[in-house]
Amino acid sequence: MRLHxxxxxxxxxxxxxxxxxxxxxxxxxxxxxxxxIFAIFLFFFHGLNFGIDFIGGxxxxxxxxxGPADLARMRNTLGGLGLGDVQLQQxxxxxxxLIRVAQQPGGEEAQQAALAKVRQALGNxxxxxxxxxxxxxxxxxxLAYSTIGLMLAIFAILIYLWFRFEWQFALxxxxxxxxxxxxxxxxxxxxxxxxxxSSIAALLTILGYSLNDTVVIYDRIREMLxxxxxxxxPDLLNISVNSTLSRSIITHVTVTLALLALLLFGGHAIHSxxxxxxxxxxxxxxxxxxxxxAPILIYLGVGTTRVEASEPAASAHPART
Amino acid sequence: MLYISKWKATAIxxxxxxxxxxxxxxxxxxxTVQRWPKWAxxxxxxxxxxxxxxxxxxxxxxxxxxxxKLQALQDDVRKVLRxxxxxxxRAPFIxxxxxxxxxxxxxxxxxxxxxxxxxxxxxxxxGSAGQRSISVENAGGGVIRLIxxxxxxxxxxxxxxxxxVEIIERRVNAMGLVEPSIQRQGIDRVLVQVPxxxxxEELIKVIGTTAKLTFRLVDNSMTxxxxxxxxxxxxxxxxxxxxxxxxxxxxxxxxxxxxxxxxTDAQPGFDQRTGEPIVSFKFNTSGARKFAQVTQExxxxxxxxxxxxxxxxxxxxxxxxLGGSGQISGNFTVESANNLAxxxxxxxxxxxxxxxEQRVVGAGLGQDSIEKxxxxxxxxxxxxxxxxxxxxxxxxxxxxxxxAINVGMIFGILSLLNATLTLPGIIGIVLTIGIxxxxxxxxxxxxxxxxxxxxxxxxxxxxxxxxALATILDSxxxxxxxxxxxxxxxxxxVRGFAVTLGIGIVTTVFTAFTLTRVIVAWWVMWARPxxxxxx
Numbered sequence: 117m118r119l120h121x122x123x124x125x126x127x128x129x130x131x132x133x134x135x136x137x138x139x140x141x142x143x144x145x146x147x148x149x150x151x152x153i154f155a156i157f158l159f160f161f162h163g164l165n166f167g168i169d170f171i172g173g174x175x176x177x178x179x180x181x182x183g184p185a186d187l188a189r190m191r192n193t194l195g196g197l198g199l200g201d202v203q204l205q206q207x208x209x210x211x212x213x214l215i216r217v218a219q220q221p222g223g224e225e226a227q228q229a230a231l232a233k234v235r236q237a238l239g240n241x242x243x244x245x246x247x248x249x250x251x252x253x254x255x256x257x258x259l260a261y262s263t264i265g266l267m268l269a270i271f272a273i274l275i276y277l278w279f280r281f282e283w284q285f286a287l288x289x290x291x292x293x294x295x296x297x298x299x300x301x302x303x304x305x306x307x308x309x310x311x312x313x314s315s316i317a318a319l320l321t322i323l324g325y326s327l328n329d330t331v332v333i334y335d336r337i338r339e340m341l342x343x344x345x346x347x348x349x350p351d352l353l354n355i356s357v358n359s360t361l362s363r364s365i366i367t368h369v370t371v372t373l374a375l376l377a378l379l380l381f382g383g384h385a386i387h388s389x390x391x392x393x394x395x396x397x398x399x400x401x402x403x404x405x406x407x408x409x410a411p412i413l414i415y416l417g418v419g420t421t422r423v424e425a426s427e428p429a430a431s432a433h434p435a436r437t
Numbered sequence: 438m439l440y441i442s443k444w445k446a447t448a449i450x451x452x453x454x455x456x457x458x459x460x461x462x463x464x465x466x467x468x469t470v471q472r473w474p475k476w477a478x479x480x481x482x483x484x485x486x487x488x489x490x491x492x493x494x495x496x497x498x499x500x501x502x503x504x505x506k507l508q509a510l511q512d513d514v515r516k517v518l519r520x521x522x523x524x525x526x527r528a529p530f531i532x533x534x535x536x537x538x539x540x541x542x543x544x545x546x547x548x549x550x551x552x553x554x555x556x557x558x559x560x561x562x563x564g565s566a567g568q569r570s571i572s573v574e575n576a577g578g579g580v581i582r583l584i585x586x587x588x589x590x591x592x593x594x595x596x597x598x599x600x601x602v603e604i605i606e607r608r609v610n611a612m613g614l615v616e617p618s619i620q621r622q623g624i625d626r627v628l629v630q631v632p633x634x635x636x637x638e639e640l641i642k643v644i645g646t647t648a649k650l651t652f653r654l655v656d657n658s659m660t661x662x663x664x665x666x667x668x669x670x671x672x673x674x675x676x677x678x679x680x681x682x683x684x685x686x687x688x689x690x691x692x693x694x695x696x697x698x699x700x701t702d703a704q705p706g707f708d709q710r711t712g713e714p715i716v717s718f719k720f721n722t723s724g725a726r727k728f729a730q731v732t733q734e735x736x737x738x739x740x741x742x743x744x745x746x747x748x749x750x751x752x753x754x755x756x757x758x759l760g761g762s763g764q765i766s767g768n769f770t771v772e773s774a775n776n777l778a779x780x781x782x783x784x785x786x787x788x789x790x791x792x793x794e795q796r797v798v799g800a801g802l803g804q805d806s807i808e809k810x811x812x813x814x815x816x817x818x819x820x821x822x823x824x825x826x827x828x829x830x831x832x833x834x835x836x837x838x839x840x841a842i843n844v845g846m847i848f849g850i851l852s853l854l855n856a857t858l859t860l861p862g863i864i865g866i867v868l869t870i871g872i873x874x875x876x877x878x879x880x881x882x883x884x885x886x887x888x889x890x891x892x893x894x895x896x897x898x899x900x901x902x903x904x905a906l907a908t909i910l911d912s913x914x915x916x917x918x919x920x921x922x923x924x925x926x927x928x929x930x931v932r933g934f935a936v937t938l939g940i941g942i943v944t945t946v947f948t949a950f951t952l953t954r955v956i957v958a959w960w961v962m963w964a965r966p967x968x969x970x971x972x
Contacts, residue, residue, distance in 0.1 A: 128828070177802070224496075224791045228641070231795075235638070244635070245802040249795040254494065265926030272918045280911060313931045314861060317923060321868065321938070324919035328872075328912040332879065335908040363875075363882040366828060370821050370878070371871035377817030378867055383809035385486075385802075385860060 128369075129362040137357045138350040141411035148295060148408055155302020162305045167312030168248060170262075172219035172255035174231050177207060178242040184210035185242070193237050199230050208384040212245070224251040262316040269320055270294070273327055281334060284416040289330045292409035296326045300396040309388040318389050322396030325371070329364065329405035336360050337413065349418070353410045364402065372398050441958050449951040453842050456944075460848035481851045484859030484933055485630060487807050489800035491637035493629045494622065495644065497597050498789040499590070503534070505788065506585050506593055510536045510571065513555055514583060521551045526579060535584040542579050549575060552583060559588055594625050597787045601627055605644050607783035612643060627790065635799040639776075647745050647789055648780035650697030652728065653689045655739040655751060661686040676741070678748045681768040687748050689741050694731045699724025703781035705774040708766055714774035717764040718781060725761025733757040742767070744777070810863040817867050818844075821874055829881055835960070836877035839953045843873045846944040847937065859933030869941025872916065876949035880905040894966045902954055909949050917942045 168175050178185070187204055190213060194202045201218040217234060220226035227249050235244070250258075270290065277286035300322055304311055336356040344352055375397070378390045441449075462470045462480040470478050485492050514529040514536055527539035540548045556571040570589040574582045598621050605627060609617045618630045629644060631637070656664075656673040669675055669688060678685040702719040720728055732740075732754050741751040742765050750767035769777070821840070825833035847866060851858060884901030892900065920942060923935035 179801075224793050228792055228795075232638070243799065243801065244797075245799040247795070247797045249792070251791075251793040253496065254794040261926045265922050268926075269919050269922040272922065273915050276914060276918060313927065314934075317861060317927070317931050317934050320919045320923050324916035327915040327919075328875070331912040331915055332908050335911060339904075359886060360882075362885075363878050366878045366882070367871075367875040370824055370874045371868075373820040373824060374817040374867050374871045377820060378813045378864060381809055381813040381816055382864075383806060383813075385806055385809075386864060389861070389864065 128365050133358050133361060134354070135358060135361070136354055137406055138354050138411050138414070140407055141414070144403075144407035144411070148404075151302070152295060152298045155298050155305070158302045158305040164301070164305050164311040165308040167310045167315075168216065168219075168250045168255070169312040170255055170259045172227070172250050172252045174215075174217040174227060174234070174250075175246075175248045176215040176217075176231075176234060176238075176244060177246040178213050178215065178238060179245050180211045180213070180242050182241065185213045187213065190215075190238075194234060197233050197237055199233065212384075213242075219252060219255075224253065227251050258313065262313070266297075266316065266319060266323075269323060273323070277331070281338060282418070284413060284418045285334050285338075288409055288412045288416055288418075289327060289334065291412060292330055292404045293323055293326055295408060296322060296396060296400045296404050299400050300392060303395045304392060307391075309392060314386070314389045315392060318392040318396065321393060322401060325397045326401035326404055329367075329401055330409040332363065333357060333360050333405050333410055337410065337418075341418070349414050350411075353413065357406055357410050361406075364406070368398060368402050441955055446955050446958075449955055453846060453948070453952055456849035456853075457842065457845035458849065459852045460845055463848065463852060479852050479855055481848065482855060482857045483803075483807075484857045484862065485632060485796070485803075486798050486860050487803045487810075487858065488632050489635060489798050489803035490630065490632040491634040491640065492794075492796040493637060493641060493644070493792055494794035495601075495627045495629065495790040496793045497594055497601065497625045497627075498791060499594065499625065501788040502594050502597055503585070503590055506590060507531045507534075507536060510555070510583060510585060514538055514552065517551050517555060518548060521547060523548045523551070535582050537576070537580060537582050539579050540581060545575060545579055545581070548581055549573060552581060555583070559592055591624065598625060598627060600787045601790060604783050604786055605629060608643050608779055609640070611779040611783060612640065614640070626793075633800060635797065637795065637797055639772075641792055641795070643776055643779060645790060645792060646780055647786045648697065648777075648783075649745055649785040650700070650781060651743045652694045652696070653692065653741050653743060654694065654731070654735060655741055656688045656690050657738060659688065661688040664688045676743060676746055676748050678751075679768065685748075687741055687751055689743070689748070694740070695720060695724045695728050697781060697785050699727075700781055703778045705771070705778045706764070708764070711766075713766060714769040714771050715764045715766045716769070716774050716778045716781065718762065720761040722761070725759075728761065729757060729759045733759075806860050810860060814863060814867055818870060821870055825874060825877070831960075832877075832881055832957075835953065835956050836874060836881070838956065839877060839948050840870055840873045842952060843941075843944050843948045844870065846948070847941050850940050850944070851937065856936055857933055858937070861931055861934035862937040865934045865937030865941060868938060869945065872913070872942065873945045873948065876905075876909045876913075876945055877953060879909055880949065880953065894968060895961060898957060898961060902957075906950060910946065913942050913946050 180186075185206075187206065191202070191204050194204070194215065194217075199217050199220065201216075203216040205214045205216075206212065207214040215234065217230055220230045231247065231249055238244070270293065273293075274286050274290050277289050297319055300319060303309075304315065309315070333356060336359060337353060340347075340352050340356050344355075347355075372394070375390055375394050378386060379394065382390060459479065462473070462478060470480065508531070511529045511531055518525060518529075518538065518540070523544045524541040525538065526541060529536050529538040531537075538548075553573050556569045556573060559568050559570055568586060568588045570586060570592075572584045572586055574584065576582045602619050602621055606617075606619050609619065609629065609631070614631050614634060616632055618628075620628050622628045629640070631640065634640060656670060658670060658673075659667075661675060664670075664673070664675055665686060672692065673688055673690050675686050676689055678687065699721050700718050701721045704717050706715055706717050707713065708715050736754050736756060739751050739753045741748050743749070750765060765777075818840075822833075822837045825836050827833070829836065844866065847869060850856075880901055883905040884897050887897035887900045887904075888894070917939060920935050920939040924932055924939060927935055
């Protein structure tokens, strides 16, 4: 039956893979629960490294004009300005330094005054590549909008899935994706990656992607539910996951390739965004759709009414397992 | 299903082609594009994070607006009651959000009816239709309270922002900056964006100054020191000089002789005798008349030139100034004289503006970001193409073509919308490549499955498309919802990400539903395969 080909094509997942994914729910559920609790614990007790977008303050990226920047000396100069907490950090190459000045008491004008002081203290030895000043008003708004936005997105997606599938599917997808977000936030807390506006973008994209995956599997489950009316739920879910496995893996490899390119060549400005995406999409999203989103349907009671409702004719289709 | 009529195929290809064509102007330098017809000039605008520049968000000081509104109301009340000859037990005064006045008990009704005339219906913007600007209450005991309503303050704030946008525009243009963009944002904010400006210190100084200029007489009835210790006369107030003058106090009459609104011109220059920088100005006719009259009557007395409650200079009137022109000197540098002239020509801001957000990217960093973004995109695309061809062979080539056209269409649509491309926007495009590939993977995997159930190639392809497309639609709509939310909550760069991601999803669905099918259908018709290389 095989065609003669000069170059053999990659076959990542062999045809007729029958891996018993559902059996792993006894491991994956407790593991995910534990990890989620750990992530929430991290969030509350370790906290996120909020960037100036959300807590206000000043951020300045400078490049030393003559060789590597003298971090100690800069720290000394800037520390003596009486601006409270001033953080310096090497950023990219040895010439580049990221300076963070905490939000100044005294409202919006005080931030401007602080920026002027820092600029003056830095003098002509460095080139200012970027400066951001976010006042207390804007930072509060951004935080509120972002939180509302995330909630709104989850809610809107839930409604859509509810219309498109049954409520159990919507709920299952919701649990799976909140799980993704919680783990990703735990990761951000653990690594203390800058949490700023682009992190919100990352979280929303992870949400979208991981839903994308979940929806693909759910679509297949729904189709199987219609086709095999007498099959047990774990078997049916196994077939669905196995038959979409090849697609899941190929897609994730391509997305990972694209993300790796961004991570390696995209520069420092997008580094934390891409790192978060890789964690969320590649590590968590894939695992979740297979080991959480699908098996959770068993507990949510999908298909419990199926057998009674089924007609004898349905068994005419042979099960493929 | 697999059969696509010629007309349909042509329409699909034309749509894709036209979308891609709109991306063309981006590959030519601006000078070339400008010679093209108007409709062909649309192109992608690089965001400030890519081309470098300053983003400054200002907010109108609500308290300032409220105070002005109350002061104006106080003056009106005084005037109305005087004209109506209502006896006052206490002159109008400001308390919180209202102006109160105490009138004789016998005049309360007359005063109320006169004062109610001050209240005006508001224009119908933002749900304020049917509301009035002031509510007048009889608080008993001869006390009448006039409250400025919230909608009235809101409306005033909107007007203030509109005027501010205009004035800032004039100021920024006078500074000679290239392609500044000044927009209202929300109700009480102004967003100023200047591409290419790496140090906005000067700009912020110029747009952050209210520049209310007044000429007033110095009150000679007592010295400023006496007034500071005791109480200044009711018609006068104490204002201070600039830092350079050690904040010297001056006792000035509150009455304004002439204000900055009556200037017709202001230019920086140099004093002919001392050579120090000055600003020379010209009044309009009525301003010149008023100024001439006051200077005639007050020779030998000092007067003060006040800018935003700071005395810049207080010269003595040596002779009447009749020509309507004069000069301001007061410790200026060449730069500050130049800035003051700009401010005076552009006019005063109607209320105080505060910088609440400022983001600046130097040109060097922007260029770096573009280079890195390009490199990452090329690499990402190359890796994806390689992987697809390795996995799917000929079908992988089809997928790569579809994805390439997809990206072309994204650029075309972005150009058509004159959209802004930011660094996160580039990330959005790279991610779209991932999503677009996924749609192809979904189709091919489905076709493979169908082949395995024993279908012939053509029916397998047909069934594969039909079944995969439903999934593609579902999964893309969920991602689109996330992008839409991001668009509405995000600002600046993040919004740029949402735009490219959202457009990318739309083009992905389009190409998956149409273009990929046309390509595969043509191949099937041409090759008439008896077996599919894909399985």
